[in-house]
Amino acid sequence: MxxxxxxxxxxxxxxxxxxxxxxxxxxxxxxxxxxxxxxxxxxxxxxxxxxxxxxxxxxxxxxxxxxxxxxxxxxxxxxxxxxxxxxxxxxxxxxxxxxxxxxxxxxxxxxxxxxxxxxxxxxxxxxxxxxxxxxxxxxxxxxxxxxxxxxxxxxxxxxxxxxxxxxxxxxxxxxxxxxxxxxxxxxxxxxxxxxTSFDRPNIRYNIVEKQDPNAQLLRFIRDGGHDGESGIVYCTARNRTEEVAAFLQEEGFNARAYHAGLTSAERTEVQNAFQREDGMIVVATVAFGMGIDKPDVRFVAHVDLPKSIEGYYQETGRAGRDGLPAEVWMAYGLADVVQQRRFIEKSDASEEFKRVQNGKLDAMLALCEATDCRRVRLLGYFGEMYRGACGNCDNCLSPPQTIDGTIMVQKFLSAVYRCSKASGHAFGAGHIIDVLRGQLTDKVSANGHQLLPVFGIGADVSQTRWRSVVRQLSIAGYIHIDVERFQTISLTGAARPILKGEQTVRLRETVEREPGPRTRRRNTKTGSKVKIGATLEAGLDSTATACFERLRAWRAQHARESGLPAYVIFHDMTLRDIARRQPVTLGELGEVAGVGARKLETYGDIVLKLVADEPLDD
Missing domain, CATH: 3.40.50.300 (P-loop containing nucleotide triphosphate hydrolases)
Known part of the structure; x- marks a missing residue:
């Protein structure tokens, strides 16, 4: 053939x-x-x-x-x-x-x-x-x-x-x-x-600043309409997977942890359950997911920053393999950046390898801080030009605001310089922010930093906002965070023109966008509205919807009895097409995508009876 x-x-x-x-x-x-x-x-x-x-x-x-x-x-x-x-x-x-x-x-x-x-x-x-x-x-x-x-x-x-x-x-x-x-x-x-093109047009990208990651994750799942859907949540540390899985279980979700610390039998049991069950969430380290063939994963979330765009793309790519709308979400913060830098610096790898890994992390951070289309940035990393804006990422759907942050940045850089000069050594972000906000902590008092002219000059700015400034300055290369020395901050040569008033700096506004209504999104290329996260029954009339549910129920029972993942028998999209077409002959059923000769021979008569709502033989 x-x-x-x-x-x-x-x-x-x-x-x-x-x-x-x-x-x-x-x-x-x-x-x-x-x-x-x-x-x-x-x-x-x-x-x-x-x-x-x-x-x-x-x-x-x-x-x-x-x-x-x-x-x-x-x-x-x-x-x-x-x-x-x-x-x-x-x-x-x-x-x-x-x-x-x-x-x-x-x-x-x-x-x-x-x-x-x-x-x-x-x-x-x-x-x-x-x-x-x-x-x-x-x-x-x-x-x-x-x-x-x-x-x-x-x-x-x-x-x-x-x-x-x-x-x-x-x-x-x-x-x-x-x-x-x-x-x-x-x-x-x-x-x-x-x-081929790296674009996954059915995936919506969302990246937010980390504040309360558990609450943010819950909001993403619930407000985003993912309740009852299959998903994967990625964490950096093993103990964090356990914590997040327990949190989701307390909130009523069917969630399981997966990491290398589990026994082989435990990992296999979790993976098999995920492949065979509907609506299960796996909270995992990156040890989970390679080769996962489950087509109906509707969301992938990262509560920690991935190491590289390649890793991010691979992990988010496990969503929406069936071509239906899916959503990916990430929360990241300054602590993630410092932790990833520490992992790189403390590794036994060569200096060349560390240089490459730091470059990959920089690219990942640039994607996070981008104010333009996420898809353009993501595909550009792989050498693919995407013309226009995608209309299916957070930056396109709700464009972020940028502000002239020059004065704010000058205040922070001045505080770093003056605290270091006054005490003879560098300090971490938390201390610098306390000085700027006028917080008279024991450490501030012990160093006499309340007497510095920078003390309290940033009291009108929240701690969260200041941490966003630190992260953006680190990514832009204006400051260096020493991961070996208590995450202390020093100025780089690039900071000098800013302090001298020779260069302005624009900062991304620190406003976390809530997940928007998930029922519709605007496709800027066509001007049409496309449903996202809607159930598979969307677009089916009542007869087709009832047929679809009968087909899924039969498939689930047969999958359990045969020990097969449900999608191995038929994909959701195939069942949906059968329900929509209402075939009455084997020839008509054979025209449905996903129904080959062997499946037609094995399941054809059963499926036609289900479509006709006739009782199956015992």
Whole structure:
């Protein structure tokens, strides 16, 4: 079968998207490829369809056991012979899979990188006929990337072991430096690059200044209309995930913590529950999420600042994989900036690595402090030009105000200078702000700083506002915060022109925007109003809505009985389309996107009965 026929008959989709067809034809023809495609863009089809077009078995390198299991389950549901080799299998089960590989009975074999490079596994593959090798999450090979995995380093060996087998490396996140390292380490110098747009137009971006993160998060979920929806909340520290999960549980949410401190069994249980349940929130460190294939995650929140734009993009990309509206939200503050700087400075990495990581953090902070379109900034980081404003980020929907902050900045810089000169050493932000606000603390009194001319000259400015000033000055490079010496502040050379009145400074207004009404958003490109966060029933009449609910109820029961994630059986969008079309024949049902030949054969009669509201056979 050709690629289009496989797409329709096996996967049930009417047409390719974007570069999918070109990538598939190139790889199926024996070419190597480097594919950069956003999460939800259909990367898996770029190697699954060539696997079915070529002779032999396709080996898929995947970093997560849960991802392997779900993808193999989904392929088997489609009638594709697929299996995985990982630590969850017994010796007998692994031996069975190995026998299937040798006999040529499989079309796709999923393997973790550390297992793939064992002599036993390499010997097995040499005994088989290989159709292609796919390396998923290829950014893990880069030490400059946000999710470096040492076990990926050795995958370049595959080029020597299997020189005639085409290889395709895929990732959703990679800046220029990471792309270069992927090519070098995986020996893909002759690979054809396919770089699609990084834009996820269905995602709305929101970034706020951190004040009371738990209360802000709750407001985002509740006022934003995410109550009862599946979501992920990211935290930096393990104990923080536990605290936030407990807070959300107290507020009535189905929330679970996930971090590396849990046992393997506990992490697996949380991840499986998230994949299979509706409306669950996982509060996690960045250890959670790579390869998560759950299409109906409606929101992703960060209560701490991510380390880089790559990490932020990868994590937020887990929202809205089904193409329906989704929302991402982040709260960040000065403490986040200091903590991230400390992580970098205290690491055992080389100075070059630290320099690169500091540059990535600077780019992340620039995104946070931006007063223009977030999407323009985000895509620009990956070298993609977005023309105009997106109309689907907080800055577009409620443009932030900037003010002439020159006098305020001069006051702060003067306080830093005078306190340091008077005492012979530097002080932290909290002390400087106390002096400016005229707070006679023990530390102020002990140093005699109440006698300085800067004491009390900023009493009309709130502490929160002053902390925003500190953060913006740090990001702009006017002050240096020493993470090794009690977070003390010193002036940089860039501060001199401001103090001398030779340069003005504009500051972003410190006003936290509440989540706006979530029912509608303005699309500035078309002028139309687009619903966000509305239920899937939106746009369906009463008959179609009732049908949709019957289909979802049946799917949920069948998923529980079969031990499969519900979306492996049918995606929400497929059920919604069935409910809207009301098919009465198998032929009509087969025209629905997501209903391939195997699913039509397996579920067709049941679905038609559900559409007709007829009782199912016991």
């Amino acid at each position: 050709g690629s289009e026929e496989i797409l329709h008959r096996v996967f049930g989709y009417p047409a390719f998207r974007g570069m999918q067809h070109d990538i598939i034809e190139h790889v199926a023809g024996g070419g190597n490829a480097l594919v950069l495609m956003p999460t939800g863009g259909g990367k898996s089809l770029c190697y699954q369809i060539p696997a079915l077009m070529r002779d032999g078995v396709a080996v898929v390198v995947s970093p997560l056991i849960a991802l392997m299991q779900d993808q193999v389950a989904a392929l088997r549901e489609l009638g594709v012979p697929a299996a995985y080799l990982n630590s969850t299998l017994t010796a007998q089960e692994a031996a069975t899979v190995e026998s299937q590989v040798r006999r040529g009975e499989l079309k796709l074999l999923y393997v973790a990188p550390e297992r793939l490079l064992t002599e036993r596994c390499l010997a097995l593959l040499h005994q088989a006929r290989l159709g292609l090798i796919a390396i998923d999450e290829a950014h893990c090979v880069s030490q400059w990337g946000h999710d470096f995995r040492p076990e990926y380093i050795g995958l370049g060996r595959l080029a020597d072991e299997f020189p005639q087998v085409p290889r395709i490396a895929l990732t959703a996140t990679a800046d220029d430096l990471t792309r270069q390292e992927i090519v070098t380490r995986l020996m893909l110098e002759n690979a054809r690059p396919f770089v």
